[in-house]
Amino acid sequence: MKKYRVLTKTELKKLKDEFIEFLSVQTITADDWKKIKEEEPEKADEIIAWFSEVMYEQWMRKIHFAVKFDPQSITAFRFSASNMVLVSLKAESNQINFTEMALSDLSKEDIKKLKVFTSTKNYEKSREEEIFQLIERGCVPDDGSYFKKLLQLLPN
Known part of the structure; x- marks a missing residue:
């Protein structure tokens, strides 16, 4: 198969x-x-x-990390042997366009307006198949820097 x-x-x-x-x-x-x-x-x-x-x-x-940018959100993934963890920022308004800016450009005021979402999911298929599906849907492999930056934005 x-x-x-x-x-x-x-x-x-x-x-x-x-x-x-x-x-x-x-x-x-x-x-x-x-x-x-x-x-x-x-x-x-x-x-x-x-x-x-x-x-x-x-x-x-x-591949151990991947990231996906949309105008209103950025989602970063970390892939371990048994599950994937995602961290996502979502803008509630059109004031922020993640495809046109760097995370470091976000002000403290911008960050307050963002929804931060995290999730852990066990693989339903093989790890590699699930990564492939994400890549086919627009994710790009990353060195982990986006995942780590997004983690830093999580509320304590």
Whole structure:
């Protein structure tokens, strides 16, 4: 059962070296690959889908934080082995646009007007699948700085 989407042709082109290495590990030579693509396109698609699964799994394992910006909110995630924690700021009015400003630009008055929300959720699917779904919905991997900054804004 597939957990991730198949890489696009553009994405595959960028991963040419990794794909060649993947084929090599599967003992598929360049000539074999050419023949498979010409004579067994369904098998070629299966190999690309398998490669996609392997690559996404590797990438998702490396992600420990992610962030998502909307004009009226910013949400940061921390991914542990068993659950994810989110911290979110939501503006009640259109006076703040998180896509156009840095968190450090928030004044104390701005912060008082924000709703701060936290939540912890156990994974319903695998950790990697849930991270992938968030990324597909617009989250971007982060080094944890947004998560830590948002935590500092929580009321004591």
